[in-house]
Amino acid sequence: MKRAHKWKFGLMATTVLLGTVLSACTSETQTQPKTNDTPKTEPADAKSREMRTLQILTRPQASAPDEYERANLIAGAMKELGINAELKPMPYEQQSDIVCRLVQT
Numbered sequence: 001m002k003r004a005h006k007w008k009f010g011l012m013a014t015t016v017l018l019g020t021v022l023s024a025c026t027s028e029t030q031t032q033p034k035t036n037d038t039p040k041t042e043p044a045d046a047k048s049r050e051m052r053t054l055q056i057l058t059r060p061q062a063s064a065p066d067e068y069e070r071a072n073l074i075a076g077a078m079k080e081l082g083i084n085a086e087l088k089p090m091p092y093e094q095q096s097d098i099v100c101r102l103v104q105t
Helices: 002-026 065-080 092-104
Strands: 054-058 085-089
Touching (some): 054 065, 054 092, 065 085
16 A cells, blocks of 8 residues: 555656646746847858768677667658768777777867
8 A cells, every 4th residue: 555655646746846847947937038129140151050960889780680770760760850860880899999089089
């Protein structure tokens, strides 16, 4: 009986917390300006807003088929959203070398 009570309390607390966060995010704060006299800015040129291709490192399909498939699905979903993503399968040792070089710089 105590377990059910704890579960209900946890669910209720989570619901209240989520409701509080969502209401805070959606409510309009008083510090926001009410007028439409926001400063006009020039749009940035397309070249400066261009994103580089995202490279997703994964192990080859032969050595880790589940990891490769997950990475492939993620890359496909990113492409559907308009994000350039490239799948780069390579052995784990080579991945760790690349990450270590990036961290050191």
